[in-house]
Amino acid sequence: MFAPSQHDVRLFxxxxxxxxRAQAPLTPLEALAADWIAEHPEYHDDLADPDAAVAASYTVEEGRTNPFLHLAMHLSISEQVSIDQPRGIKQAYELLAxxxxxxxxxxxxxxxxLGEMIWKSQRSGLPPDGEAYIDCVRRRATR
Incomplete structure (x- = not known):
């Protein structure tokens, strides 16, 4: 299983x-990441300095979104949709979009x-509930 550290994710x-930015060749995953980064110009300064990125702390008290968590969630959701895992996420995503x-x-x-599902899993000690996750997305698509 691939389990990168916080340091690895930020450097990625x-x-x-x-x-x-340098128009250098990108791996497929880097290309997907670059697409999401382009959608978030507010994070470009954070991404421009790897040393500062690794050292940065994004706390709720600061009132700033963690750009690395946000971008990683975009990548995770993109992957889930591409393979329809958990089953039904692709259709729910398409309806919502x-x-x-x-x-x-x-x-x-x-x-x-996704955040709610992870929070509930961590709080309860139970595995993530993929069906509840899909239901949450479907509710948002149909309300």
């Missing part, structure tokens, strides 16, 4: 951003459901 996004008129905004809505 910084490197994908650097390579994209159609409703909102934006794939990007659909992902942001799905992030809320």
């Amino acid at each position: 996004f910084c490197e994908a951003h650097r390579k994209h 159609r409703k909102l008129g934006s794939a990007h905004e659909a992902q942001h809505e799905i992030m809320e459901c």
Whole structure:
């Protein structure tokens, strides 16, 4: 199983951003990351300095979104949708994107459901509930 450290994740996004700006060849995962980075220009300064990125702390008290967590969630959701895992996420995502008129905004809505599922799993000590996750996305697509 691939389990990168926080350091690894931050450097991955910084490197994908650097390579994209330099028009250097990207791996498929870096290309996907670069697409999401392009959608978030507010994170470009954070990604431009790898040393600062590794050292940064993003706390709730600061009132800032952790750009690396946010981008990693975009990648996770993109992967889930591409392989329809958990089963039904692709259809729920497509419904939500159609409703909102934006794939990007659909992902942001799905992030809320994904975060809730992870929080509940951590709090209960039980495995993540994929069906509840899909139900959350479907509710957002149909309300």
